[in-house]
Amino acid sequence: MSQSALPSDEARYCIALQPICDAQLHHVADELLYRAHGGALQADITDPLIATARACSAAFYEIGLDALVGSRQLYLNVSPDWLARPELLPLPVEQVVIELPEVVPDFDLVCNLRAAHQQGYRMAATLGWLQGPGQSLLELVDIVKVDVRQPQAMAVVPSLKAAGKTLLAAFIEQAEALQAARDAGFDLFQGYFYALPQAIQSLGSGPRRGNRAADMKLLRTLYDPEVDIRQLERLIVQDPHLCHLLFKRVNSASERRLHQISSVSQAITLLGLDKIRALTATLLLAANEPVKRLLVFQMLVRASMARQLASHLEGVDADMAFTTGLFSMMEQLEGVALEVLLKEAFMDPQVVAALLQHQGELGKILQVIESFEQASLEKRSQKQVEILNRKYLSSVAWAQDMMAMTEEN
Known part of the structure; x- marks a missing residue:
């Protein structure tokens, strides 16, 4: 499909990187998000392969993975088409975590997932998908993403930990939710809690230094x-x-x-x-x-x-x-x-x-x-949004360079 043939909402996609932290709140990974229209919490994708290609092109080939995330892991949503032909868009096995597509798995997809697993790719999937159509593929999954807004989110921790899974608490928006997830035994944490003043005050190490x-x-x-x-x-x-x-x-x-x-x-x-x-x-x-x-x-x-x-x-x-x-x-x-x-x-x-x-x-x-x-850019042209995507990614690379200089050795 040519880019000009894409529906207007699909053409105006916005790229974002969302941090993922460990229990000590160290920034250890990022998820590359693709949002196709205003207010989208996740991708709304007409052609998944084109979405994967765009994200990979921007993140890996134009800016460079090291410049974007340093030594951190990068979580990337991939399409069934990519899993069928991964050689078209080679991704670094040692640093990329594949987020499994939330579709009903057929025979070909299962075979392709097993092949990617054998190549050494780590895989992540949501608990909701694993409890539904993806139930038979739990053995292939290394990281289970749990929506902590769901009533029984904390109750699943013991069984998944016993199965050797790394647990990622997703959609954490408040300091209280973060603390509850940490207490429950989650390993990784994702959400916008770090941007809330009350979370910063409660999670910081003490009073602000200086005047x-x-x-x-x-x-x-x-x-x-x-x-x-x-x-x-x-x-x-x-x-x-x-x-x-x-x-x-x-x-x-x-x-x-x-x-x-x-x-x-x-x-x-x-x-x-x-x-x-x-x-x-x-x-x-x-x-x-x-x-x-x-x-x-x-x-x-x-x-x-x-x-x-x-x-x-x-x-x-x-x-x-x-x-x-x-x-x-x-x-x-x-x-x-x-x-x-x-x-x-x-x-x-x-x-x-x-x-x-x-x-x-x-x-x-x-x-x-x-x-x-x-991702509220309905009034912007496709060209303008593409320019903003590139400026965003180059800004991420610049900020990564600056932050790397301040890291403890």
């Missing part, structure tokens, strides 16, 4: 288009704890160099202003807490998308767009009203108007990003 107002001012100045290296250096050295973390990360990433980095100016020269800004922001906001790192990763993706979109608009400052994207999720991270955070940061009026009223060009950029995240 929030001072940190907000530092973030604002970091992305001021007029800031120079010496000014940035003066700002960073005022926070000894931040300096310690910065040097630790920069030097741990440069063990093969003859000389260790010993000054902030050296670090800026070595890494460049862009990386120093992102590294500083990540260290400042994430506070080395796994649940905060999840949200900071999403913040960096949004900020990078905003910067990329601004670069195509005349008269819109890309750094201000980045700041707008970054602060658009700050209320969730800090658990403090956005108006208060913006006041503490003495934020530029254009950014304030964009964040509070979606006004101006920066506000329009933010609206486009939010619509993309919600």
